Amino acid sequence: MSTVVIDGAHVVTGDGAEYESGHIVAADGVITAAAPGPAPAHAGARVVDGRGLLATPGLVNTHHHLYQWATQGMFADSTLFEWLTGSYELWSRLDASVVADTTTAGLAWLALSGCTTASDHHYVFPAGGGDIAAAEVEAARAVGVRLDLARGSMDRGRSAGGLPPDSVVETLEGALAATEAAVDAHHDPAFGAMTRVAVAPCSPFTVSRELMTGAAELARAKGVRLHTHLAETLDEQEQCLAEFGTTPVGYAEKLGWLGEDVWLAHAVHLSDDAVARIAATGTGVAHCPSSNARLGAGICRSADLLQAGASVGLGVDGPASSELTGLAAEMRQALLMARARGGPRALTARQALHMATLGGARCLGRAAELGSIEVGKLADIALWRVDGFGRDAIDDPVVALVFGPPAPPEHLLVGGAPVVQGGALRTVSAESAAAAGRRAHRRITTEVERP
Numbered sequence: 208m209s210t211v212v213i214d215g216a217h218v219v220t221g222d223g224a225e226y227e228s229g230h231i232v233a234a235d236g237v238i239t240a241a242a243p244g245p246a247p248a249h250a251g252a253r254v255v256d257g258r259g260l261l262a263t264p265g266l267v268n269t270h271h272h273l274y275q276w277a278t279q280g281m282f283a284d285s286t287l288f289e290w291l292t293g294s295y296e297l298w299s300r301l302d303a304s305v306v307a308d309t310t311t312a313g314l315a316w317l318a319l320s321g322c323t324t325a326s327d328h329h330y331v332f333p334a335g336g337g338d339i340a341a342a343e344v345e346a347a348r349a350v351g352v353r354l355d356l357a358r359g360s361m362d363r364g365r366s367a368g369g370l371p372p373d374s375v376v377e378t379l380e381g382a383l384a385a386t387e388a389a390v391d392a393h394h395d396p397a398f399g400a401m402t403r404v405a406v407a408p409c410s411p412f413t414v415s416r417e418l419m420t421g422a423a424e425l426a427r428a429k430g431v432r433l434h435t436h437l438a439e440t441l442d443e444q445e446q447c448l449a450e451f452g453t454t455p456v457g458y459a460e461k462l463g464w465l466g467e468d469v470w471l472a473h474a475v476h477l478s479d480d481a482v483a484r485i486a487a488t489g490t491g492v493a494h495c496p497s498s499n500a501r502l503g504a505g506i507c508r509s510a511d512l513l514q515a516g517a518s519v520g521l522g523v524d525g526p527a528s529s530e531l532t533g534l535a536a537e538m539r540q541a542l543l544m545a546r547a548r549g550g551p552r553a554l555t556a557r558q559a560l561h562m563a564t565l566g567g568a569r570c571l572g573r574a575a576e577l578g579s580i581e582v583g584k585l586a587d588i589a590l591w592r593v594d595g596f597g598r599d600a601i602d603d604p605v606v607a608l609v610f611g612p613p614a615p616p617e618h619l620l621v622g623g624a625p626v627v628q629g630g631a632l633r634t635v636s637a638e639s640a641a642a643a644g645r646r647a648h649r650r651i652t653t654e655v656e657r658p
Contacts (some may be wrong), residue, residue: 209253210234211623214246216257216590217604219557221264221564221579231262235588236399236491236622241580259594261604261619263560264579265323265587266534267567270434270472270493270522273313273343274298274306275650276644278527287440287502288370294527295331295371297651302339305647310346312644313526315635318352318626320533321616323587325352326493326522326571328434328472330359330409331375332385340389344402348594351626351634352589355571356388357407357434362418369413376413383421390429398576399585399622403431406492410436411458412446417439419462432468432572434493435459439473440504456481465490470570472522474512475505482508486515491570494562496540497532498524510545510553520567535613538563542609556609586623589616592630 211233218229220241230246232239240246246254260654278297306329317325325347332339340358347354360382362370369376377385386406395406406426408414416434426433438444438455447455456477459465465484470491477485485492494509512519521537523529527614532540538559545554568578577585591614593607598614601607608614619627626634 209623210249210251211255211586211620212246212249212252212420213255213257213262213588213590216260216262218262218580219560219605220581222581228323230257231580231588233620233623236586236624238580238582238584238586240582244483255590255618259588261591261593261608263589263591263608264564264577265386265522265589265619265621266321266327266351266563267320267571267578268317268472268523268534269491269520269570270475270495270524271313271317271325271327272329272525272527274301274309274329274331275525275527276309276313277305277647279530279648281527286442287504288442288476290502290528291370295375297374298331299333299372300651301331301336301339303334303339303342305347306339306649307342308643308647310343310642311350312640312647314347314350314352314354315632315637315640316531317523317534318619318632319615320535321589321591321611321619322534323352323589323619323621323626324348324355324384324567324571324573324577326355326357326434327407328359328407330361330407332377333375338589340393348401349635351621351624353402353621355403355405356389356393357405358386359407359409360386360418360422361409361413362415363413367415367579371413373480379415379418379421382408382418385397387425387429388497390431394429394431394627396430402520403571405432405434407434410443411455412443416462432465432470434470434472435464437471437474438476439499441476444476454478454481460484468572470518470520472524473499473504473507475499475507482511482515482517485512486517489518491518491520493522493570494519494541495522495524495529495537496544497537498528499526500540500544501530506544506548508548510549513558518566518569519562520570521563533613534563535608538609539613556603556606559609560605569628586620588620590618592617
């Protein structure tokens with residue numbers, strides 16, 4: 208039995224308990240104890256000195272686009288639709304090797320921001336690009352972060368009134384078949400799985416009604432979750448009203464796209480009724496505050512959603528719309544955005560941490576496995592250095608983590624295995640991950656003949 212003991216840390220369990228000086232014990236990747244006071248002796252255990260550190264559940268990223276690592280910093284002053292139109296021309300060059308590199312770089316960066324589980328919404332599959340899903344899964348395993356692969360799809364190219372060029376969309380039948388193949392090949396429903404797959408058509412303005420309904424039927428037949436972008440911008444709101452005669456949330460509900468097996472990315476522009484419907488149906492929301500601000504999309508009503516009882520998690524969104532934002536930074540951004548909208552009591556530091564952990568786990572359907580430090584759950588744990596210059600003047604370590612600049616994790620465990628140790632990546636080197644990201648960027652943005 209492999210045992211890990213974390214001793215002397217300030218432990219925030221995420222399920223309501225907090226120990227100023229406590230311990231955590233994990234055996235074979237599963238938490239066996241979390242309590243105040245010093246840890247009892249465990250012969251042969253690997254002991255992590257937690258003094259001066261804040262222990263939290265590993266952070267859960269509920270919405271990302273790892274392939275966008277290759278196109279950061281571009282179209283910096285564009286609206287979402289303008290940004291997408293320009294970006295699609297570059298993304299049409301994606302292939303499996305580029306996605307392997309962007310996955311390596313993106314997940315390594317997320318791990319260095321305390322992320323142990325990441326949902327990646329990948330919906331660009333150019334013809335001849337190879338087995339992109341397999342390349343992503345393999346790269347994620349090397350980094351050691353749990354991957355929720357939201358296998359996306361688009362079947363409305365420009366010729367059918369959509370935004371993307373026809374070269375990057377699939378046929379209705381092709382999209383459903385490829386999505387089913389990805390589920391069959393990579394989805395692991397077992398407790399502690401490193402890879403899960405969700406069915407995730409891109410958005411109402413790039414996907415036909417038939418693909419939306421077919422995707423929902425497929426996901427429910429396979430017993431996997433559903434994900435899509437929704438209500439991100441006013442442009443989308445206006446297009447839905449003009450084309451479908453209803454709001455994005457109304458359209459989703461008509462198509463059977465609200466429910467406990469669904470989580471929606473962004474959900475920025477919501478009426479009171481839409482907030483109520485999302486909460487009442489058990490639909491989750493991936494709140495992406497930095498990306499929404501960067502693209503000028505607006506501010507999600509996260510506090511209202513939480514008050515209504517909705518599950519709200521945090522997402523970094525694509526690196527091309529949030530650049531080098533790490534998941535820890537999204538906690539601070541979420542707090543600031545909520546307070547900018549609703550005043551100083553709209554969101555607390557602990558609520559922001561909850562969104563980044565158990566709230567995210569609920570969105571991904573994994574609350575029974577991760578998102579809190581509880582006996583029987585997976586030992587996905589972040590240990591933060593909050594006793595250094597600046598932060599050591601803040602008495603409350605959770606406030607230090609959320610209100611201050613992002614604190615790097617000193618240790619990051621995924622199933623008890625070290626992914627970050629002593630502030631450094633242990634699974635892949637930061638240098639090799641950075642090199643992979645640079646290589647992907649050159650491949651995408653430089654006019655070269657594809658091999």
